[in-house]
Amino acid sequence: MSQYLIDVHAHLYPSSFPNTPIEEILLRAKAANVKSIVNVSETVEDAKKILELKNDASLSDSLREIIEPCAGLHPVQPVGSMSLISTDQANSMLEFIRKKSAELIGIGEVGLDFTPHVLQNAIDSNPNLNLSTEELKKIQRQVFAQQIALSLQFDLPLNVHSRSAGHYALDCLRDYGARKVVMHAFDGQVKYAKKGVEMGFFFSIPPSIIRSPQKQRLVAEIPLSNLLLETDSPALGPEKGVDNEPNSIIISASEISKIKQISFEEVYQTTANAHRLFTRIANHY
Known part of the structure; x- marks a missing residue:
C-alpha cells in the first residue's frame, strides 16, 4: 500500500493565499508526506493560474509535480455583489476545458449550491432579470450538466460541490450518467451519501471534521473504500x-482512523482510492 497522502480538493493559487508564497505551502505539504494536491478552480482565471503554477520554472520539479490541475466553474460566482453564473462564464470555462483537457486530471470545482442566502443574493443582485429561486436552480443545473458531459467526453473525474444541495447534485449526476465522481465536503444526509456509494462515487473529508458532527457521522457510515x-x-x-x-x-x-477504529496505516487506503478515481495522477512509490 502506498505510504503517502493525496489531497483531492484544494484551491492553491495566489488569489487564495495572497499573503503566503505558494512555494512555502508546497514545501510544508511535501514535509507532511502529501505527494499530490488536486488543485481545483472556481473561475477560468483560477484555472489559468493553476496551469501557470504547474509550469512555473521558478518552482523545483519536485514541487511542480505535486500540483494536479483541474478546471471547473463553481456554481456561485461572486463578481461584485453577484452570485449568478453567466452564459459567458459558462461558455468560457467549457472552451477552456476542451482546449486544455490533455493537461487536466479532473473537472472541478463544479456542482450546485442551493444555500438560501446565496440564491437570495443572486435575486437581489439581478433585479432586472426577475428570476425566481427555481429558475436560478435551473441555471445551475444546466451549467453542471454541461460540465458533466465534458467529463464523459474526456474521461475526466468530477470534483463536486453540493452545499445545501446534496441529493439534488447526486440526482443530476445519476440523470446525466456521470461515472467518476468525488463529492467534496458533502454536507447532506448519510442516507443520500449511501446512494452515492451505490453509484460508485467517493466522498472526500476535510480537516473541519474535528468540529463537524455531520462529517463524523458520514465517515462512520461510508466504507473506507469510498x-x-x-x-x-x-x-x-x-x-x-x-x-x-x-x-x-x-x-x-x-x-478517520479514530472514528473507524483502524490504524493510521490503514487510512492510506484513501491514497489507493484517489488513484482509482484520478487515473492521471502519478504513483509515488
Missing part, C-alpha cells in the same frame, strides 16, 4: 476562520 482526503485549502480547516493548508490533511486521516 473515502478520500481533502483540505479545501484555504477553507474548512481545523479552526474556523483560519487559513487551511494541504499539510493539515493529516488531521482528516487521523480522524
Whole structure:
C-alpha cells in the first residue's frame, strides 16, 4: 500500500493565499508526506493560474509535480455583489476545458449550491432579470450538466460541490450518467451519501471534521473504500476562520482512523482510492 497522502480538493493559487508564497505551502505539504494536491478552480482565471503554477520554472520539479490541475466553474460566482453564473462564464470555462483537457486530471470545482442566502443574493443582485429561486436552480443545473458531459467526453473525474444541495447534485449526476465522481465536503444526509456509494462515487473529508458532527457521522457510515482526503485549502480547516493548508490533511486521516477504529496505516487506503478515481495522477512509490 502506498505510504503517502493525496489531497483531492484544494484551491492553491495566489488569489487564495495572497499573503503566503505558494512555494512555502508546497514545501510544508511535501514535509507532511502529501505527494499530490488536486488543485481545483472556481473561475477560468483560477484555472489559468493553476496551469501557470504547474509550469512555473521558478518552482523545483519536485514541487511542480505535486500540483494536479483541474478546471471547473463553481456554481456561485461572486463578481461584485453577484452570485449568478453567466452564459459567458459558462461558455468560457467549457472552451477552456476542451482546449486544455490533455493537461487536466479532473473537472472541478463544479456542482450546485442551493444555500438560501446565496440564491437570495443572486435575486437581489439581478433585479432586472426577475428570476425566481427555481429558475436560478435551473441555471445551475444546466451549467453542471454541461460540465458533466465534458467529463464523459474526456474521461475526466468530477470534483463536486453540493452545499445545501446534496441529493439534488447526486440526482443530476445519476440523470446525466456521470461515472467518476468525488463529492467534496458533502454536507447532506448519510442516507443520500449511501446512494452515492451505490453509484460508485467517493466522498472526500476535510480537516473541519474535528468540529463537524455531520462529517463524523458520514465517515462512520461510508466504507473506507469510498473515502478520500481533502483540505479545501484555504477553507474548512481545523479552526474556523483560519487559513487551511494541504499539510493539515493529516488531521482528516487521523480522524478517520479514530472514528473507524483502524490504524493510521490503514487510512492510506484513501491514497489507493484517489488513484482509482484520478487515473492521471502519478504513483509515488
